[in-house]
Amino acid sequence: MKVKKFIAPTMPEAMNQVKKELGESAIILDSREIKTSRFFGLFGKRNIEVLAAVDPQPTRNRNAVRSKKETANHATKRSNHVKSVQKTKTSEEKVSARLSLSNEYPHPVESTLQRLRQNGIDEDTRANVLQTLLSTYYKKDEEMTESELLDVTKEFFKKEMSPYIQGTAKQSKHLYILGPTGVGKTTTIAKMAANDKMKYSKDIAFITLDTYRIAAIEQLKTYAKILDIPIEVAYNAEDLEAAKDKFEDKDLIYIDTAGRNYMKNEYIHQLKDMAKFKEQDQLICVLSLTSKEDDMNMIYHQFSELPVDTVIFTKADETSTYGQIFNLWKKHRFDILALTNGQDVPNDLLDVDEEVLARIMVGEKLW
Ligand SMILES: Nc1nc2c(ncn2[C@@H]2O[C@H](COP(=O)(O)OP(=O)(O)O)[C@@H](O)[C@H]2O)c(=O)[nH]1
Ligand SMILES: [Mg+2]
Incomplete structure (x- = not known):
């Protein structure tokens, strides 16, 4: 999985950059408004920072495309609320560090998906859960454990099914x-x-x-x-x-x-x-x-x-x-x-x- 950070003055411009560089199947992991300070904190300029990813494996790409729109919407909404923060060099590095060396998803995400696969949950639902897991995982500043991700997954199923029980x-x-x-x-x-x-x-x-x-x-x-x-x-x-x-x-x-x-x-x-x-x-x-x-x-x-x-x-x-x-x-x-x-x-x-x-x-x- 390739993860990259993009900075642009507006969300549409950032999305264009994402599309150009990572292609149509890129997913948006996070987005926020940032203030870049030029000169002792003066003349600061507001920009949008978007963290996007693309998976070179074709099956994953398919999954990502399916809910890309939803994630992008969610990310846009979120960017309106997030406080302006100082630009730091950390997010991209943190993300890369969290990815396993094998170019797969982070280990706790992989093992959560594996549990669902073993339990017979179909591919379509696993793709939806993956989307939820990735966006939750990358929005957190600290590492998330498998047990925390399991809770996120349970919430996913609870929300889906509760009106029908x-x-x-x-x-x-x-x-x-x-x-x-x-x-x-x-x-x-x-x-x-x-x-x-x-x-x-x-x-x-x-x-x-x-x-x-x-x-x-x-x-x-x-x-x-x-x-x-x-x-x-x-x-x-x-x-x-x-x-x-x-x-x-x-x-x-x-x-x-x-x-x-x-x-x-x-x-x-x-x-x-x-x-x-x-x-x-x-x-x-x-x-x-x-x-x-x-x-x-x-x-x-x-x-x-x-x-x-x-x-x-x-x-x-x-x-x-x-x-x-x-x-x-x-x-x-x-x-x-x-x-x-x-x-x-x-x-x-x-x-x-x-x-x-x-x-x-x-x-x-x-x-
Ligand atoms: N292991 C197991 N056996 C069950 C369960 N429910 C019913 N059975 C058994 O399945 C068999 C058929 O049950 P029955 O009620 O006669 O099925 P019906 O033909 O659909 O009315 C019986 O031996 C039941 O004891 C269950 O939840 N678990
Ligand atoms: Mg009977």
């Missing part, structure tokens, strides 16, 4: 739990219902549409018995309406559905015909973190025919990478209701907030 709040009385076979739909219903009932004193009922397998009915009936929750089995749309009417005075009704190969559209249509979803229903898609990211993406996409807007991720204990959560979320912007991390009912259910998700995204082990 639901925590325990359910938006509706009728909660349809949908998803592929064996992802943990029924188990997760039992966990959530137990929590809602015991922790939050909610009055709960179960309805199951999963009449495809006898064992599936028995499974939910067993949980209903243990938790002392009433249950109805619905074989068709009329049964479902009757069951919903019966439980009209309940606080929350969990509606279990059959796991199907939802890559096939016909199953989506079957579900639509049977459930006749209403606007006020909450449709929750359950996805297992042990599935391939492309498959999860495809399934969620298939569900876009239905008013699905919430996801629960299961089997977090059976994987070692979690970046796929963010990668998928970025594509679909769903609400995240919970994460499950084991077979134990009701304990292995993790309420998520932005703090928890940010920690998971940087690869912290929470269980």
Whole structure:
């Protein structure tokens, strides 16, 4: 990475110099207004100092170009606020000193990126994080440690995701739990219902549409018995309406559905015909973190025919990478209701907030 300082009377002139010398892919690391003293501090002239960098490696250049504009805007804004400072010879030298000899990014930046890569965070997001890390790193006068940069990275994820995290709040009385076979739909219903009932004193009922397998009915009936929750089995749309009417005075009704190969559209249509979803229903898609990211993406996409807007991720204990959560979320912007991390009912259910998700995204082990 080549880092260079430019001084010009105005920001546009400085940017022209940057472009001419470092090319279109240069990134602005910092900018400020400086006062150059000519003669015993007299006749001082105001100038703009811009610290810019370019990476000779093509992939990095691509990343830099993507957010160059944002950084430049940010830098311009900042230059309006920064106090005039005496010109010193230090900044360029400091920056060079901080760069590792191998022409790579500074070591703590590299290792933070490496963590994200190992956790499965996609390249596009890593490029955005890199931008944030570099500008924070070079604006500080002292060296930043990896742990400080991790905090910056967590803030990045927190800020992105916080408006989409639901925590325990359910938006509706009728909660349809949908998803592929064996992802943990029924188990997760039992966990959530137990929590809602015991922790939050909610009055709960179960309805199951999963009449495809006898064992599936028995499974939910067993949980209903243990938790002392009433249950109805619905074989068709009329049964479902009757069951919903019966439980009209309940606080929350969990509606279990059959796991199907939802890559096939016909199953989506079957579900639509049977459930006749209403606007006020909450449709929750359950996805297992042990599935391939492309498959999860495809399934969620298939569900876009239905008013699905919430996801629960299961089997977090059976994987070692979690970046796929963010990668998928970025594509679909769903609400995240919970994460499950084991077979134990009701304990292995993790309420998520932005703090928890940010920690998971940087690869912290929470269980
Ligand atoms: N390791 C692990 N297993 C889970 C989790 N959630 C569910 N399971 C297991 O996954 C299997 C299928 O669960 P089930 O609720 O029947 O899935 P469904 O077909 O989607 O209703 C069962 O053996 C569950 O105990 C989880 O978070 N972690
Ligand atoms: Mg089930």
